[in-house]
Amino acid sequence: MRKIGRVLNAGLIAGMTALLIFGGSDLPRSQADPDFVPGEVLLKFKSSVPLPERALALAALRSRALARISSLNAYVVRIPEDATVEEMVEAFGRNPDIAYVQPNYIYRACLTPNDKYFEDQYALFNKGQQVGWVPGSPQGKPSADIKATSAWEETTGIAGVVIGIVDTGVDLNHPDLKNKIRSRGYDFVNGDTDATDDNGHGTMVAGIAAAETNNYEGIAGVAWNSKILPVKVLDQFGSGTTVTIVNGILWAVDNGAQILNLSFGAPAKDNAVEEALKYAFETKGVFIAAAAGNDNTAVYYPAAYDRYVCATAATDYNDQRTTWSNFGPEIDVAAPGDKIITTYPVALTPAGFQPYKFQDGTSMAGAHVAGLAALIRGIKPSLSPSDIMNIIRYSADDVNSSIHKGRDVFIGYGRINMEKALVPLKIIK
Ligand SMILES: [Ca+2]
Ligand SMILES: [Ca+2]
Ligand SMILES: [Ca+2]
Ligand SMILES: [Ca+2]
Secondary structure, eight states: OBBHHHHHTOOGGGGGHHHHHHTTBBBOOOOOOOEEEEEEEEEETTSSSSHHHHHHHHOOOOOOEEEETTTTTTEEOOOTTTSSSHHHHHHHTTTTTEEEEEEOOOOOOOOOOOOOOOOGGGTTOOSBBBBSSSTTOBBBOOOSSOOOHHHTTOOOOOOEEEEEEEEEEOOOOOOGGGGGBBBOOOEETTTBSSSOOOOSHHHHHHHHHHHOOSSSSSSSOOOSSSSEEEOOOOTTTTTOHHHHHHHHHHHHHHOOOEEEEEEBBBOOOHHHHHHHHIIIISOOOOOEEEEESSSSSSSBBTTTTTTTEEEEEEEEEOOOOOOTOOOOOOOEEEHHHSSEEEEOOOOGGTTTSSSEEEEEEEEEEHHHHHHHHHHHHHTTOOOOOOHHHHHEEEEEEEOTTTSSSSSSSTBBOOOHHHHOOOOOHOOOO
16 A cells, blocks of 8 residues: 655655645555546645745645646646545645645536437436326436446447348338438348338337437437448248348348347247357357347247347336346346337328337347447457457446346346446547
């Protein structure tokens, strides 16, 4: 442990004896991410203190002025390398000539996008707003969200990361998606090169993960800048076969998808699908998010393929697991999946309505995870899919710790936290 006393013994000024009282006490070093600039404090002398005495007071604590904020008569002060900001704030604070001393705090802007319905996206930023437009809709619990606004300060993603939406297709001309579509994709249901959505499900999932953001339109996506690769493997009723799904997965990863979103499931194992996922994960290095299922039963496949897939359960606007979210040891994390506003196909929207919709489901939960994975991938392209999975797991908030401490079968490691997942990646280059 470092002792401030040794630091202070360098002082030669009689007037500084008050500071020596502090000598000898051990203080913890600052831990974790700093909330202030390390190696600096900000301090202000009383106006009666002459300039030479100010210099001596700084020198006595082996510190020096880096800059002066003249209208405040305050100084930015470099402190000794072997002392912490906390130690030096306390030490300077004992000098009666100093009006105040404090850390040079770090303020982190929160990036709030201008999208029309962002206010309705409790999943991204929950301030206790009403969830849903129907009169009597419930209000959320503040902070029961995935910390999107603070995370976006770190990154909003890059266009080079492509999310494969292997689903019912995507509305390629949707006002909040059309600029995000990498190509018209492929339609394995109808055997054509136009993955237009005739169901709605894929469009809803795509918007959550990567709707165009900060465009004054619709919603914000988790990954503002990532691209969407639409792959239609489910028909207009939301059903697909082993063959359409396997073809879709293989086509997506062979055509640039680095993240896959699989928001479909069935109770039975499927060798062919598992093999396609193995190819995506091991050969192509693709991160795969999947929905656990909405039947309050065992985790469906493909989410249950533990080795390859990040199985996602659904929480609500109070950070509670939804009653219908599937559960089991395969669950990795949870994300909001209850009353999620998202994009909906224009062609399926009744006249007079906007092409957006509130939707429930672990599909909606999984899409948040896919978006987060795309952001992680954008910052650190070299990470393997299992690295990304571990980052998402270990940064999650254990929001049910009062009843199920630690990882559990309902929400896995917890509700994802974008800020906790992304901030360390930016610091560790
Ligand atoms: Ca088609
Ligand atoms: Ca938007
Ligand atoms: Ca798992
Ligand atoms: Ca837990």
